[in-house]
Amino acid sequence: MKFHGKNAIVTGGANGIGLAIARNLVMAGASVCIFDLASENPAERASTIGAQGCVADVTDRSSLESAFGLGPIPDVVVINAGTVGIASIANTSAELWNRTLNVNLTGAFNTLQIAAERMRPTRKGAIVLTASTNSFDGEADLIAYNATKAGLLGILHTAANELGPYGIRVNAVCPGLIRTRLTAEAFSNPAPLRDYFRHIALGRGGEPDEVAQAVLFLASDLASYITGTTLVVDGGQLASKFGTWGGAADSFDGQRWTRNS
Numbered sequence: 666m667k668f669h670g671k672n673a674i675v676t677g678g679a680n681g682i683g684l685a686i687a688r689n690l691v692m693a694g695a696s697v698c699i700f701d702l703a704s705e706n707p708a709e710r711a712s713t714i715g716a717q718g719c720v721a722d723v724t725d726r727s728s729l730e731s732a733f734g735l736g737p738i739p740d741v742v743v744i745n746a747g748t749v750g751i752a753s754i755a756n757t758s759a760e761l762w763n764r765t766l767n768v769n770l771t772g773a774f775n776t777l778q779i780a781a782e783r784m785r786p787t788r789k790g791a792i793v794l795t796a797s798t799n800s801f802d803g804e805a806d807l808i809a810y811n812a813t814k815a816g817l818l819g820i821l822h823t824a825a826n827e828l829g830p831y832g833i834r835v836n837a838v839c840p841g842l843i844r845t846r847l848t849a850e851a852f853s854n855p856a857p858l859r860d861y862f863r864h865i866a867l868g869r870g871g872e873p874d875e876v877a878q879a880v881l882f883l884a885s886d887l888a889s890y891i892t893g894t895t896l897v898v899d900g901g902q903l904a905s906k907f908g909t910w911g912g913a914a915d916s917f918d919g920q921r922w923t924r925n926s
């Protein structure tokens with residue numbers, strides 16, 4: 666996967682999955698700019714991986730437009746900025762609902778619309794959305810998050826349909842549980858992890874680099890006939906309906922299941 670001579674933008678690129686995507690793009694030869702909130706010091710974070718950084722709030726159109734305007738027309742745009750808040754339906758406040766929709770859904774739409782406007786005249790390019798396995802399931806206590814991640818599939822399909830005639834491909838990755846600050850609490854609790862990972866065929870959580878590799882594939886020329894689709898990066902979680910692990914030959918070491926037979 667080669668990105669020499671290509672310009673890439675990664676929103677939410679100062680941390681976690683976005684930072685791993687930006688780093689892998691840089692290693693593959695791309696000129697990368699990460700967009701993130703001022704509080705995350707995107708320029709400073711970018712300098713550690715050989716990228717550029719730009720302050721941009723995806724919920725604020727004018728901030729996003731100025732950030733896009735500062736750089737060259739992108740060949741690759743990764744729409745990754747996201748947030749999550751845990752609450753039951755009863756306890757989901759209007760503030761949590763609106764904040765989650767604003768960042769994950771309106772922010773993705775804002776980024777897509779501006780990116781498409783800039784890329785269309787070049788008649789080429791690739792856009793990758795970070796959706797989730799929660800685009801497909803109904804994990805409890807995440808109603809706002811789940812609604813946004815399911816909504817991203819509507820954005821994905823419509824954008825692939827409208828931008829295909831301009832040579833712009835649009836795809837999504839759907840990560841399962843990946844070790845980032847968003848999931849740090851889950852990863853630090855071995856007891857619930859044991860049960861959670863029982864339902865993951867590979868028996869463990871994922872790392873940001875494992876999502877980044879899938880994003881690079883979808884953004885690369887190797888995926889030249891792929892648009893409008895999702896690539897699930899979940900260790901087999903969605904495939905493992907009744908669970909995989911927990912038999913007499915299986916053991917859990919706090920982070921992963923192993924089969925001893």
Ligand SMILES: NC(=O)c1ccc[n+]([C@@H]2O[C@H](COP(=O)([O-])OP(=O)(O)OC[C@H]3O[C@@H](n4cnc5c(N)ncnc54)[C@H](O)[C@@H]3O)[C@@H](O)[C@H]2O)c1
Pocket residue numbers: 676677678679680681682683700701702705721722723724745746747748768772795796797798839840841842843844845846847848
């Ligand atoms: N970690 C997981 O298990 C997991 C699983 C599936 C999907 N995802 C998705 O992956 C993406 C990245 O999540 P992560 O786990 O790396 O979390 P993270 O918190 O480490 O990174 C999210 C980044 O988005 C940025 N961001 C938030 N609001 C923003 C805004 N308004 N404008 C610009 N940037 C903003 C944050 O500052 C942060 O740098 C999210 O869309 C998340 O929903 C994560």
